[in-house]
Amino acid sequence: MVETDATALYGVELQPVGRRVQVAAGVTVLEAIQASGVELVSVCGGEGTCGTCRVRAVEGQLSAETAEEEDLLSATELADGWRLACQAQVCSALRLEIPPESLSAPQRLQLEGQSVDFVPDPPVVAVDIELEAPSLQDLRADATRLSEALALLGTGGTTISLRSARACSKRLRAQHWCGRAAVHTQMDGTAALISMQPAGGRLLGLAVDTGTTKLAAYLVDLATGETLARVGAMNPQTAYGEDVVTRITYANTAEGAADLLHEAHRGQVVDAVVVGNTAMHHFVADLPVRQLGEAPYVACVSDPVLVRAGEVGLELDGGAMLYMPANIAGYVGADHVAMLLASGLADTDQTVLALDIGTNTEISLAHKGEIWSCSTASGPAFEGAHIHDGMRAAPGAVEHVRFHQGAFQVQTIAGARPIGICGSGILDAVAQGLEAGIIDGRGSLVKDHPLVKKTASGPTCVLVPAARSGHGRDVVFTRSDVNEIQLAKGAIRAGSELLLAEAGIGPSNLDSIVVAGAFGTYLDLESAIAVGLLVDVERTRYKQVGNAAGRGAEQLLLSRERRHVADRLAKRVRYVELTVHGSFTDMFTRSLGFGRVDSSY
C-alpha cells in the first residue's frame, strides 16, 4: 500500500484526450476522470464487475490492485499497467491513457483527427476587389464590370451566373463598389463568381452527410479549414435529430441541412458538399427514386454532380455551388465514397477492409491498389428496429450490457432508467448471452436457463426486470431478436468474405479494418468479435472512425485535389453485385452460426 496524503491535491493528465484535472488523494480514477468532464463507459456503475472502464497508468502511482481487477484483467494486462478506473485510487500525480473503447462514443469522436493529410486547395477562394462606380460615361452592366475587374486581377473568363448576378447588384451598391468576391475555380480552370461578400468577410462552406437515420452538417471556414460549427452530428439521442431526418426525407431537398445553420451564416456560405447514400443523394438532387426500389436497382445519376445549390432548393449565398461525389452503385453511395476518402482507402497501398454498418452495410476492400465494393442487406436491427424492445439510441436505451455473476448489468444512454435496447445494446446482449450460455451457437435461447421464459412472443430472456426498468415492464430480448442479429451479422460476414475471396486473400492479410458510421462507433468491438460479426484479429488492426463520411465531405469542401481523387475513386471501384454472385448464398448460410471467426478460417 502506497502512503498517501489525504489532504493533497494531485494533477491528473489524461491521454490522448489532452485534459488535466486536480483531484484529492484517494478519489477513484473514475471519479477523477468524470471530474475532468471526460465520460467513460462504466456499465456496472463503478462496482468493479463489468470491466468496461479500463485505463492504463503511464506515470504515477495508484492504489493496490483489487480482487475485482485481478478477476477481470489478465496478468499481462496488469503488468502493462491496465486498471479498472472504478477500483484504482489516485495516490500521486498521474498520467493516464484512456483507450478509445473506454470512452463514451461522443468523447471518442472528439478525438478523431483527419485521418488523411491533404493540402488545402478549396474550389472557392476570396478575391478582394474594388470597382469604378458606373456613370453616364461608363455604363457597363454590373456583371460585365465585375468580370472585367476579375480579369484584371488574374481571374479571367470568370462566368457570372444569373444567381450570382442577382445577389451582386444590391451588395455592390451597399458596399460602395468594393468587397470580397468568392470565386469558384475548377481544376480545368473554369471559374465562376459565387457572390460578393463585404470586404474582409469570412467565406464559409457547408458539408453535409445525409443518411436515412442521421444527418450531420459542418460549417467550415474555407480559408483556414477550421470547423466552426457541427450540428446534428452523431447525435441521434436528441429528438431534434429525428426532426431533421423527417424534414430531409420528406422535403426531398438539402434545405433541411441549411436550416441547421444560423440564419446569419447562410449568407456567408459560398460552397457546399453533400454526401449520402444513393437514395438520399437522389432525394437531395430531386432525381427519381422509383427505379432504385425495383430490380435491378439502378441509379438515375451516378457521376459526380456539380450544380448551383439553388437548383436543388438549397438557398445559400449568390450562385453557391453544390458538389456531390459520384455514387458507386444503387446501394453504394457517395457517402461511402466520402468515407473511403476520409479513411485513406483511396490512397493506400495497404490491404484494408472498410465497413459502414447500417440497414445496408457497404463494404470495401483495398488490396494492391485495387478496390472492391459491395452492399449487403443487414437490416435495421443495429438501429434498434425489428427488435422486440428495440429503440433508437435515446435516453433510457440500453447501450452496453455485461453478464456478471448470473445477472445482466446494463448501462443506458444519459443514465436514465432502462426502457428499451439500442443497436449496440442488443449486440452486447447477444454476445454476453452467448458467453453466459443463455444463447447457443445456432442462436436458440437455452430453454432451461433461469433467465429464459416462454412467452407469447416465443422464448424470451429478461435483460432488465420490470422493477428496475423505466416503464415498469421487463426489458427483454427474444429468439427472434437474436435471429435478426444472426441475419445481420451473416450478411456482413458473407459480404466481407466474398470481397476477400475476390481479391484472393484472407483476413490475415488485412493490415487494418475500418469500422465507420454511427453504429460502428458505438459498437463494442469485443461483442462484435464474439458473435462473429467481425473477425478475431489483433484489436490494434481495428479503427473505429466515427463519421468518416462527414469528414470526407469536409475534405471535399477544402480540396479540389480530393474531389479529383473522389471522382477517380468511384470509377476505379469494382462493384460486386452480391445477389448475382454464385458464392454469396452459400457464404451467407455458412455465416449465420454464432462464434468467433479467427483469421485462418
Next chain:
Amino acid sequence: MVETDATALYGVELQPVGRRVQVAAGVTVLEAIQASGVELVSVCGGEGTCGTCRVRAVEGQLSAETAEEEDLLSATELADGWRLACQAQVCSALRLEIPPESLSAPQRLQLEGQSVDFVPDPPVVAVDIELEAPSLQDLRADATRLSEALALLGTGGTTISLRSARACSKRLRAQHWCGRAAVHTQMDGTAALISMQPAGGRLLGLAVDTGTTKLAAYLVDLATGETLARVGAMNPQTAYGEDVVTRITYANTAEGAADLLHEAHRGQVVDAVVVGNTAMHHFVADLPVRQLGEAPYVACVSDPVLVRAGEVGLELDGGAMLYMPANIAGYVGADHVAMLLASGLADTDQTVLALDIGTNTEISLAHKGEIWSCSTASGPAFEGAHIHDGMRAAPGAVEHVRFHQGAFQVQTIAGARPIGICGSGILDAVAQGLEAGIIDGRGSLVKDHPLVKKTASGPTCVLVPAARSGHGRDVVFTRSDVNEIQLAKGAIRAGSELLLAEAGIGPSNLDSIVVAGAFGTYLDLESAIAVGLLVDVERTRYKQVGNAAGRGAEQLLLSRERRHVADRLAKRVRYVELTVHGSFTDMFTRSLGFGRVDSSY
C-alpha cells in the same frame, strides 16, 4: 367606257398577297378585294374622299377614272395604273397590286417573309437512340447509359443535367429504352441532353418577344422551321393581351409565355428564346431592376444568357435551355438586337436607319459596317396614353383619320362606333390637322377655326361629334395632345439626326429606313412624314417590318450562326447615351416644330 357583260364572272388575282377571287362584272375593286378576305384601309368607307385604298392594275381593264380619283391621284400615278379601289369597277379578269400601306396592319404582317435568309442550324437536334435495358449484369446509371449511347452515335461528351436526368428515367422505361433524344449543341461543341421524346416525336421551340405592352409567342418546329402557332402576337385589340402583360410583369417570369401554349405542347418544347427590353429581360431572368430605374440606369447583366429554362421558372421539357440575346444598354435591349437581326442590319453593308417606336424609341444606324444605337424617351402617346381621349388599340379606337371638305373622316378598329383614339389615329389627326390649317407649325390649335373650341382642358378640336360617337360624347384632341406628339416626334427626330451626325452623314445617304414594332406597323407613313417624325424621302426606302423582334427570336431558335451574329452584334454596337451628348438638347429643341423634313436639311 368599256363594255362589260353584267352577268360575267371575272377572276381577280391579288399581288403580292397571292389570293384569287371570282367576282361579277361591275363590282368595285374594293368589294372584290373584301370578297377575297383581304382587308384594305378605307377611311371614308368607300366614298372616294380619303384616298387610302390605292391599288394598281397590272393587267386587265377597269371602269373609267372618276372625278374623285382625278382629285386624289396625280397624273403620273394615274398613268402608272394607280386607282382608288372604291371607285374602280371590275371589267375583265384582273391582276392587281396592293401596296403595303393600303393593307390593314394584320394583313400587312401576313406578308412579311423572313427578311434575312439563313441556313437552319438549330442548337437542338434529334438523335434517335436505342438502349440496352439495365440488368443485374449491367447496372450503369440511366444517365451513364444515355451518355455512352450518345457517344457511340457521335455525340460524345454530352452532359446530362439534373433537370434532364429527372425527366429521362421514367420516359426511358415507359418507352422501352428507346426514343428520340433532344440534344443541345453549342458552336464550341459543348453538348447537353435536353430530354427523351418518344420515337418520331416532333421537337418544338418557343420564341417569345416580351414587351411592356405586348407579348408574342411563337411555337416553331425545330426540324422544319415552320411556325406552328402564334399567340398574342400583334393583337393588342384583345383584352387577353392585357392579361398576359399583367401576368408577365408581376410574375417576373417567362412562365406567362409558356401558359400561352397548349398544355400538350409544353412537354415537346425542348428549346426557348426570349427577347425583350432590358427591364423585361431582367424580369424574366429574375434579375434586380431597381438600378435600371436610377441614374445612370445600368443593367445587371448585358451579356447573352444561356440557362436552363427551369432556372427562371419556365418549365418546359427536361433540361430545355433558354437563350436571351445580349442587351446593348439599359434602354436598348435584347428585343432591339433581335429586331436588327431580323431586319438585316447585322449583316448589311448598306446605310440603314432602324427605329423601334414605343415609350422608349430605340434607334440604330448601320453605315459602312458600323452600327450606332441610342434610346430616346418618346413617351407613351403612340400607345394612346397621356392623350385626352387616348386608348389602346381596341375596337372603337380611331386608327385612321382623313380631313375632307371641312370635316374629319375616321376609321375605327373593328368598324365599331368611335370611343377614343389610338396611337396611329392621333398621329393621323395631328397630320391632317396641320394640313387643314387647324394646327399651326408651332403646335397651337388655330383659335378661330370652326372645329376648335375653348374648353376647360384648353383649346380642343372635335374629331368625332357626340352624335356619331359610341358613347355619346365628343371624341376630341387637345393642344396638350398635340404637344405630346411634338415631344415624341422631337425626341425621335433628334435621336435619328444625332446618329446620322455621329456617322457624319445625312438622310440622303440612307439606303433604307426600317420602322419596326406594333406602332411602326400601324402608323401612316404619310402622316409620320407630314409631322416631321420621319424624313421626307422616297417612300420606297421605307420598310415597315412589323414584329421583327419576334422574327429575330425565331431565327435565334433555328440557327446557331444567328446566335453568334447576335452576340457579336451587341458587342459591335456603339451605344450613344443621349442624355450626356452635347448636341442632343439643341437637336431636340429644334425638332419640336412641325413640318416636313426633307433629306437635305
